[in-house]
Amino acid sequence: MGRAVGIIGTGQTKHGRRDDVSYPDLVREAVNAAFEDAGITPEDIDGVVFGSMPSMMEGMAYNHFYFADAMRAVGKPILRAETCGSTGQSIAHTGVHWVSSGMADIVLVVGSEKQHEGDAQATMMTILEPFLQLSAGGAPVAFSMQSREWMGYYHIAEEKAREAAAIISVDCHNAGANNPLAHIRKRFTKEEVMNAPIITYPVRLLDVCPSSDGACAVIFASEEKAKKICETPAWVKGMGFRGEEYFIGDSSKAVWQSAIEASREAYKQAGITNPRKELDVAEIYNPFSYQELMFLECLGLCPLGKAADYVIDGVFSPGGELSCDPSGGVLCTNPIGATGLIRLAEAAMQVTGKAGSRQIEGAKLALSHAMGGAEQFNGVTIVGSEL
Amino acid sequence: MAEEKERPRTIEAVGTAPFEMALGPTWTRFFEGIKEEKIFGTRCKKCGRVLVPARPFCPRCFEPMEEWVEVAQEGTIVTWSYIDYTYFGLEDDMIPVVPATIKLDGTDTSWWGVIGGFDIKDFDLVAKKVKVGGRVKAVWRKEKRGCVQDIEYWKVIE
Ligand SMILES: [Zn+2]
Numbered sequence: 305m306g307r308a309v310g311i312i313g314t315g316q317t318k319h320g321r322r323d324d325v326s327y328p329d330l331v332r333e334a335v336n337a338a339f340e341d342a343g344i345t346p347e348d349i350d351g352v353v354f355g356s357m358p359s360m361m362e363g364m365a366y367n368h369f370y371f372a373d374a375m376r377a378v379g380k381p382i383l384r385a386e387t388c389g390s391t392g393q394s395i396a397h398t399g400v401h402w403v404s405s406g407m408a409d410i411v412l413v414v415g416s417e418k419q420h421e422g423d424a425q426a427t428m429m430t431i432l433e434p435f436l437q438l439s440a441g442g443a444p445v446a447f448s449m450q451s452r453e454w455m456g457y458y459h460i461a462e463e464k465a466r467e468a469a470a471i472i473s474v475d476c477h478n479a480g481a482n483n484p485l486a487h488i489r490k491r492f493t494k495e496e497v498m499n500a501p502i503i504t505y506p507v508r509l510l511d512v513c514p515s516s517d518g519a520c521a522v523i524f525a526s527e528e529k530a531k532k533i534c535e536t537p538a539w540v541k542g543m544g545f546r547g548e549e550y551f552i553g554d555s556s557k558a559v560w561q562s563a564i565e566a567s568r569e570a571y572k573q574a575g576i577t578n579p580r581k582e583l584d585v586a587e588i589y590n591p592f593s594y595q596e597l598m599f600l601e602c603l604g605l606c607p608l609g610k611a612a613d614y615v616i617d618g619v620f621s622p623g624g625e626l627s628c629d630p631s632g633g634v635l636c637t638n639p640i641g642a643t644g645l646i647r648l649a650e651a652a653m654q655v656t657g658k659a660g661s662r663q664i665e666g667a668k669l670a671l672s673h674a675m676g677g678a679e680q681f682n683g684v685t686i687v688g689s690e691l
Numbered sequence: 692m693a694e695e696k697e698r699p700r701t702i703e704a705v706g707t708a709p710f711e712m713a714l715g716p717t718w719t720r721f722f723e724g725i726k727e728e729k730i731f732g733t734r735c736k737k738c739g740r741v742l743v744p745a746r747p748f749c750p751r752c753f754e755p756m757e758e759w760v761e762v763a764q765e766g767t768i769v770t771w772s773y774i775d776y777t778y779f780g781l782e783d784d785m786i787p788v789v790p791a792t793i794k795l796d797g798t799d800t801s802w803w804g805v806i807g808g809f810d811i812k813d814f815d816l817v818a819k820k821v822k823v824g825g826r827v828k829a830v831w832r833k834e835k836r837g838c839v840q841d842i843e844y845w846k847v848i849e
Contacts (some may be wrong), residue, residue, distance in 0.1 A: 425779035453770035456823025505773035553801030
């Protein structure tokens with residue numbers, strides 16, 4: 305890695321259906337919150353990085369042109385990066401590289417989505433070419449099939465997987481109810497989740513994330529600037545990002561190499577050898593409860609094929625060995641272009657004691673993660689309270 | 692209701708943009724094969740893997756895949772799902788659908804398909820017949836258009 309980089313401020317909108325504001329207004333809500341948190345002004349920013357889903361989700365190509373003003377990017381360098389669901393991690397990494405390389409001292413990174421302004425499903429159907437891979441049913445089908453592949457590969461009994469997925473859903477919805485910014489703030493019982501109607505087998509209605517509007521902004525600074533500006537920066541300890549082939553069948557999605565390799569890289573940089581023991585919080589990208597089970601394994605938080613057992617034993621529930629998604633996770637809030645960055649913002653808030661009602665007592669080291677593409681990309685960023 | 696009236700309004704619009712995707716020589720030949728009820732893969736001379744649909748180059752070795760292989764029309768289910776809701780592009784009368792990925796014999800990848808040929812409205816029957824590791828074979832449409840949908844469905848081999 306190059307120069308040390310610290311997060312000096314984060315900001316999020318209230319997530320949900322946000323047709324009360326225009327899209328630039330929504331973006332500015334997050335940007336202003338980040339400036340307020342960092343205690344700096346737009347003049348201090350050397351460059352801006354933005355990302356979202358394919359911008360036609362909101363009816364226009366290159367939506368960052370539309371938001372340039374709202375990100376106060378006038379007269380500054382601006383970059384766009386996107387990798388579908390993992391966009392939030394990609395833009396964070398872009399911002400870190402910019403500061404780490406010495407090309408900038410302070411960079412503003414913004415991710416956003418306004419899923420209610422367009423037809424999110426129609427946009428999703430344009431992500432794969434429509435001729436060589438038949439992908440009827442969009443993202444829910446792709447990720448449900450991945451979950452079924454995982455269950456089949458490890459011979460995990462259907463009832464066990466269903467119960468573990470339900471526990472994750474219940475924990476996340478309880479956490480979401482406790483997060484004032486979350487989109488879904490409603491609690492459910494394990495029985496309600498397990499008996500919800502099947503959407504795309506094995507995934508049931510309450511195993512699925514909502515479609516949200518929302519934005520997130522994170523401000524990265526060099527060590528020197530961070531120490532000067534901020535009493536408690538969240539230091540970037542490690543990052544990893546890996547991609548896979550375009551054709552979904554070309555690699556195993558049950559033993560998901562991009563997630564395994566991205567997290568290994570991040571742990572290596574952070575000097576973490578036993579992530580479940582050393583991490584205090586993990587903000588895992590979990591648009592589907594079943595997928596979180598796979599991530600617990602592939603991010604090295606439990607042995608491969610054993611996530612359901614660990615979840616049923618309460619290892620990742622509140623009060624367990626490692627708290628996962630105390631924000632409510634993606635299951636409660638999914639403005640996709642912002643979602644991966646929200647994971648990082650929440651991780652940074654945890655290690656700097658700024659997480660309010662969802663603070664994990666004494667958290668010092670936190671993992672954030674996002675997944676994107678048709679099971680093609682995984683990104684991980686680890687932040688800590690100490691440099 | 693006063694609050695509703697004061698709510699900022701929205702403007703509706705619809706945009707459409709047609710496109711024409713060039714298939715290139717490899718996928719053109721692949722779809723010519725499909726018209727003749729043949730499924731072609733290509734083999735990488737470096738890693739030896741056979742990938743379907745045929746590829747112009749190996750995504751891992753970055754070598755050209757010039758050896759054409761006609762692969763089996765039978766294979767093993769790697770995973771499956773049961774779509775019981777209407778997603779964009781799926782009309783009410785098109786669901787339920789049973790998508791699957793199938794590893795064709797002699798290939799090193801799995802490929803999307805749809806399982807059919809029996810009453811898939813009955814989920815319990817589907818769950819009984821469709822298994823990870825189960826065997827399926829291609830059932831072709833009579834009229835071919837030279838596209839993936841020329842395989843009407845994959846039939847479970849009991
Ligand atoms: Zn090869």
